[in-house]
Amino acid sequence: ILTKKIVVLPGDGIGPEVCEEAIKVLEAVAERFGHRFNFEKHLMGACAIDATGSPLPQETLEACYYADAVLLGAIGDPKYDNDPAAKVRPEQGLLQLRKSLGLYANIRPVTAYDVLLDHSPLKNERIAGADMLILRELTGGIYFGEKGRTAEEAYDHCTYNQEEITRIAHLAFQAAGNRRNKLTLVDKANVLETSRLWREVVQGIAAKYPSVAVDYLFVDNAAMQLILNPRQFDVMLTENMFGDILSDEASVIAGSLGLLPSASVGNIVSLFEPIHGSYPQAKGKGIANPIAAILSGAMLLEHFGLQEEADAVKEAVQNALRNEVLTPELNTVSPFTTEQVGSFIAYCV
Amino acid sequence: ILTKKIVVLPGDGIGPEVCEEAIKVLEAVAERFGHRFNFEKHLMGACAIDATGSPLPQETLEACYYADAVLLGAIGDPKYDNDPAAKVRPEQGLLQLRKSLGLYANIRPVTAYDVLLDHSPLKNERIAGADMLILRELTGGIYFGEKGRTAEEAYDHCTYNQEEITRIAHLAFQAAGNRRNKLTLVDKANVLETSRLWREVVQGIAAKYPSVAVDYLFVDNAAMQLILNPRQFDVMLTENMFGDILSDEASVIAGSLGLLPSASVGNIVSLFEPIHGSYPQAKGKGIANPIAAILSGAMLLEHFGLQEEADAVKEAVQNALRNEVLTPELNTVSPFTTEQVGSFIAYCV
Ligand SMILES: CC(C)[C@H](C(=O)O)[C@@H](O)C(=O)O
Ligand SMILES: CC(C)[C@H](C(=O)O)[C@@H](O)C(=O)O
Numbered sequence: 275i276l277t278k279k280i281v282v283l284p285g286d287g288i289g290p291e292v293c294e295e296a297i298k299v300l301e302a303v304a305e306r307f308g309h310r311f312n313f314e315k316h317l318m319g320a321c322a323i324d325a326t327g328s329p330l331p332q333e334t335l336e337a338c339y340y341a342d343a344v345l346l347g348a349i350g351d352p353k354y355d356n357d358p359a360a361k362v363r364p365e366q367g368l369l370q371l372r373k374s375l376g377l378y379a380n381i382r383p384v385t386a387y388d389v390l391l392d393h394s395p396l397k398n399e400r401i402a403g404a405d406m407l408i409l410r411e412l413t414g415g416i417y418f419g420e421k422g423r424t425a426e427e428a429y430d431h432c433t434y435n436q437e438e439i440t441r442i443a444h445l446a447f448q449a450a451g452n453r454r455n456k457l458t459l460v461d462k463a464n465v466l467e468t469s470r471l472w473r474e475v476v477q478g479i480a481a482k483y484p485s486v487a488v489d490y491l492f493v494d495n496a497a498m499q500l501i502l503n504p505r506q507f508d509v510m511l512t513e514n515m516f517g518d519i520l521s522d523e524a525s526v527i528a529g530s531l532g533l534l535p536s537a538s539v540g541n542i543v544s545l546f547e548p549i550h551g552s553y554p555q556a557k558g559k560g561i562a563n564p565i566a567a568i569l570s571g572a573m574l575l576e577h578f579g580l581q582e583e584a585d586a587v588k589e590a591v592q593n594a595l596r597n598e599v600l601t602p603e604l605n606t607v608s609p610f611t612t613e614q615v616g617s618f619i620a621y622c623v
Numbered sequence: 624i625l626t627k628k629i630v631v632l633p634g635d636g637i638g639p640e641v642c643e644e645a646i647k648v649l650e651a652v653a654e655r656f657g658h659r660f661n662f663e664k665h666l667m668g669a670c671a672i673d674a675t676g677s678p679l680p681q682e683t684l685e686a687c688y689y690a691d692a693v694l695l696g697a698i699g700d701p702k703y704d705n706d707p708a709a710k711v712r713p714e715q716g717l718l719q720l721r722k723s724l725g726l727y728a729n730i731r732p733v734t735a736y737d738v739l740l741d742h743s744p745l746k747n748e749r750i751a752g753a754d755m756l757i758l759r760e761l762t763g764g765i766y767f768g769e770k771g772r773t774a775e776e777a778y779d780h781c782t783y784n785q786e787e788i789t790r791i792a793h794l795a796f797q798a799a800g801n802r803r804n805k806l807t808l809v810d811k812a813n814v815l816e817t818s819r820l821w822r823e824v825v826q827g828i829a830a831k832y833p834s835v836a837v838d839y840l841f842v843d844n845a846a847m848q849l850i851l852n853p854r855q856f857d858v859m860l861t862e863n864m865f866g867d868i869l870s871d872e873a874s875v876i877a878g879s880l881g882l883l884p885s886a887s888v889g890n891i892v893s894l895f896e897p898i899h900g901s902y903p904q905a906k907g908k909g910i911a912n913p914i915a916a917i918l919s920g921a922m923l924l925e926h927f928g929l930q931e932e933a934d935a936v937k938e939a940v941q942n943a944l945r946n947e948v949l950t951p952e953l954n955t956v957s958p959f960t961t962e963q964v965g966s967f968i969a970y971c972v
Contacts, residue, residue, distance in 0.1 A: 355813060355839070359823075365813040395749045395850050416765070416781060421816040427784040428820035432765060435776040462864070464704060464714040467770040471777035474708075490704070495900075497872035498880065501744050501850060515811070519868060523846035531847065551844075 277310040278578060281341035283334065285319040286364060287552025288562035288612075289347025295564035295616025296345060296571040299590070302620040303575065303583045314341070318371065319349030319364040319552070329367025335374055338543060343574050344375075346547035347567065352554055373413050376540035379442045380410040380517065381449075381573075382549055384524045384534065386504070389595050393529035393604055396501065401527050404504040407453065408524060409446045410517025412538055414438045415468070417514050434468045434513065439475040445539075446511040447483040456508035457488045460496040460516055472513060493520070500524055521549060530603050532563025535570035537577065544577050546570040560611035563601040565591055568619055590622035625927060626659040630690035632683065634668040635713060636901025637911035637961075638696020644913035644965025645694060645920040648939070651969040652924065652932045663690070667720065668698030668713040668901070678716025684723055687892060692923050693724075695896035696916065701903055722762050725889035728791045729759040730798075730922075731870045731898055732884070733877055735853070738944050742878035742953055745850065750876050753853040756802065757873060758795045759866025761887055763787045764817070766863050783817045783862065788824040794888075795860040796832040805857035806837045809845040809865055821862060842869070849873055870898060879952050881912025884919035886926065893926050895919040909960035912950040914940055917968055939971035 282297065284290035297313055304311045316334040323329050329349075338344050349364045371377075385405045391398040411434075419431030450457040459476045461469035473490060480488045491499060493516045499506065500520060504527050512520060525531045531550045538545040548566030556562050569591060575584040594600065599618045602609035610618070631646065633639035646662055653660045665683040672678050678698075687693050698713045720726075734754045740747040760783075768780030799806040808825045810818035822839060829837045840848060842865045848855065849869060853876050861869060874880045880899045887894040897915030905911050918940060924933040943949065948967045951958035959967070 350813070363813060369814070395745055395852075397744055397746055400744045417814055419778075423816050423820065426786075427782060428816040429768075429780060429782040430815045430817050431778060431780050433776060433778040437775075462867075464699070464712060465718070465766055466779045467772050467777040468779050471772065494867045494871035497846065497868045498874055501872065501875045503744075516868075518811075518843045519846045519865075522843035523850065523872065525847055526850045 275308050276578060276580070277312070278342040279312045279314065279340070280574070281337045281344045282313050282315045283318040283344060283346045284315060285347040285349040285552060286321055286351050287348055287554040287557045289319070289349065289552055291557075291562050291612050292548060292564045292567035293345060293347040295612060295619075296567040298616050298620045299568050299587060299623060300571050300574075302623040303587060306586070306623060307580070307583050318346070318367045320351035320354070322367060323362055323364060327362070329362060329364050330370045335371065338371065338375060341543055343577060344543060344545040345570065345574060346545055348548065348550060348552040350552040369417060371545070372538065373418060375542050375545065376413065377538035377545055378411060378413045378438065379445050379539050380412040381537045381539065382408040382410065382521045382534065384408060384521070384527050386527050387529065387533070387595055390529035390604065395526050401504055404527050406504065406507040406524070407449055407509045408517060408521045409442060409449065409509060409511045410521060411438065411442050411513050415514035432466075432468050434471055436471070436475055439472055440479065443476050443479045443511065446509050447479060447486050450486045450509040451483060454508040455486050457486050458496070458507055458510045459488065459490050460493050460510060460512040460520065461490065462493050463490070464492060468513070476511070496520060497523060501526070525549065530563060531566070532601065532603060533565050533569070535566050535573050537570070537573040539577070546574040546577075560613060561602050562612045563603060564612050564616045565594070568616065586623050587619070590619045593622045594619050624657050625929070626661070627691040627927060628661045628663060628689070629923070630686045630693045631662050631664045632667040632693060632695045633664060634696040634698040634901060635670055635700050636697055636903040636906045638668070638698065638901055640907075640911050640961050641897060641913045641916035642694060642696040644961060644968075645916040647965050647969045648917045648936060648972060649920050649923070651972040652936060655935070655972055656929070656932050667695070667716045669700035669703070671716060672711055672713060676711070678711060678713050679719045684720065687720065687724060690892055692926060693892060693894040694919065694923060695894055697897065697899060697901040699901040718766060720894070721887065722767060724891050724894065725762065726887035726894055727760065727762045727787065728794050728888050729761040729866065730886045730888065731757040731759065733757060733870070733873045735876050736878065736882070736944055739878040739953065744875050750853055753876050755853065755856040755873070756798055756858045757866060757870045758791060758798065758858060758860045759870060760787065760791050760861070760863050764863035781815075781817055783820055785820070785824055788821055789828065792825050792828045792860065795858050796828060796835050799835045799858040800832060803857040804835050806835050807845070807856055807859045808837065808839050809842050809859060809861040809869065810839065811842050812839070813841060817862070825860070845869060846872060850875070874898065879912060880915070881950065881952060882914050882918070884915050884922050886919070886922040888926070895923040895926075909962060910951050910958075911961045912952060913961050913965045914943070917965065935972050936968070939968045942971045943968050
């Protein structure tokens with residue numbers, strides 16, 4: 275029986291709606307298994323800018339420091355995207371949160387669900403059985419290097435050091451050891467010095483995990499291989515920007531971005547969020563798929579060591595998939611609302 | 624009736640084999656239309672390192688300066704890839720050549736050929752009719768910024784200035800004007816300063832091309848949209864690294880990397896090359912698809928203003944596709960060799 279404090283950052287767009295359903299499911303888990311989860315909501319993203327002027331108010335950050343886990347909806351608002359001169363952006367809040375909490379590893383499982391093969395843009399026989407874990411470095415690289423502008427020129431610096439690569443590489447080898455013992459490092463070592471450092475460090479660590487087979491792919495080739503032959507991947511390890519691109523791309527294997535959860539782990543507290551964005555066009559329409567947020571909740575339970583509870587959530591999601599209790603992007607014939615999908619899954623837990 | 628000097632850089636792996644077939648087809652064109660093409664081969668890449676110590680010998684570079692066009696096979700050898708400490712690499716030759724010749728725009732057309740839909744990993748109905756032009760900036764960004772290493776740390780700097788973006792943006796708007804009047808800028812303007820500069824410059828230039836509709840996608844979303852709905856794209860404009868990743872990814876639409884040509888244009892001389900790599904495992908086996916190199920030859924003809932000649936080559940390639948005169952990756956039942964495919968296409972010209 276556990277008592278845990280979960281800070282919820284609903285964020286923008288569909289973020290609040292999908293968080294509600296994840297909370298509903300976690301509450302059903304607490305009830306069934308006799309735990310106690312205290313949810314505490316805080317502002318982050320565009321809503322935080324509107325309310326406080328800052329995308330990550332100090333009190334939000336402090337609440338996260340003292341939480342047992344953080345559940346995030348989504349952040350972002352298009353009103354900032356096409357204004358290159360905007361002084362403050364929702365995304366800064368997320369990046370600052372990742373950095374402040376030291377969330378150095380973003381873990382994104384991608385699975386081709388049998389019942390959803392028809393929904394993928396990929397031919398069913400290419401993706402059937404595909405099941406991979408993408409590990410994206412999350413607090414280094416070009417996202418966090420020095421950046422700046424003059425009237426004429428702009429720059430973004432990408433840096434990595436041994437330590438940043440080492441810690442996530444160990445995670446990746448361990449994850450591969452618990453899965454199918456295959457690790458693929460994705461880099462651009464034929465062009466970038468940072469990639470050569472990645473390759474060097476990973477080659478060094480590989481010796482400590484003799485049971486894991488390692489291969490190395492250039493990022494351009496990896497972007498192609500993900501689609502040509504997704505079953506070849508078990509654990510894919512890569513740096514921040516490449517991971518951003520490849521994990522969104524890999525979502526096509528699952529059939530909908532609305533299915534994919536993620537966990538961001540670090541030393542202080544871990545954060546769980548769907549990989550989809552704030553999808554502002556869908557806000558308030560009841561069409562957002564809550565499954566990515568709900569499965570992020572399952573990853574949160576695993577993080578608490580509650581494997582049986584996590585499995586109950588995953589099984590309930592499978593149930594929704596099998597019975598087509600799904601939002602319109604996956605059930606065009608008789609779609610369910612965000613709220614109905616959440617309630618069904620909570621009920622099945 | 625034209626007389627032209629074409630410098631050929633066969634390069635490594637399958638580069639020489641596919642170049643032979645492209646030359647064969649260009650010679651057939653010269654014969655049929657009464658032109659005179661003089662081909663002159665020079666070393667570049669791993670073969671140049673082996674012979675001279677440098678991946679781009681001075682005499683190769685000079686020959687390119689004085690050529691009317693350059694035809695490149697492919698470069699690269701795995702013996703350099705897994706050695707982070709290698710002092711000299713084949714890729715440096717290619718990057719130095721691009722920079723020295725000022726090849727700032729890499730143009731990659733991607734088409735879903737009707738007769739090849741079954742070969743694509745994507746569902747036929749998703750890709751049927753897809754036809755886009757990817758414009759990749761080729762002499763700026765993180766490829767060419769300052770880079771370096773200490774024992775502990777590595778860095779790669781990404782920079783762009785107004786001028787670098789402006790010149791390729793004009794090319795992109797003109798290309799869109801000659802096609803379906805749609806331009807998509809791909810960037811990561813929610814995170815990178817360089818991307819914000821791209822967006823700012825493109826927004827400014829857009830006003831001069833009122834008939835072209837412009838939209839803006841983040842690179843992670845673009846990597847997904849390319850697979851979800853490739854028909855939405857007409858001209859895609861992007862920076863160097865994103866273009867590298869997205870154009871290889873887009874190759875899945877065509878059904879084989881072995882079909883995709885490219886042109887790299889600049890102010891001095893233009894260069895034509897298949898987008899595939901040196902594919903060393905296939906070297907000498909007669910299984911390399913020469914069509915990408917042959918279609919690169921067609922782009923070279925267009926560059927000379929020889930539209931009828933270029934169309935004859937494209938039509939001959941269609942003929943090979945329709946009759947399945949194709950290498951094993953596209954014709955598993957009764958495959959033809961590299962040389963046979965080239966001869967058939969040359970014959971059809
Ligand atoms: C919103 C944005 C800053 C973010 C990123 O690029 O990391 C998002 O795309 C993600 O993948 O979580
Ligand atoms: C070989 C390599 C340096 C090159 C690049 O990254 O530009 C290649 O991938 C390409 O796309 O032409």
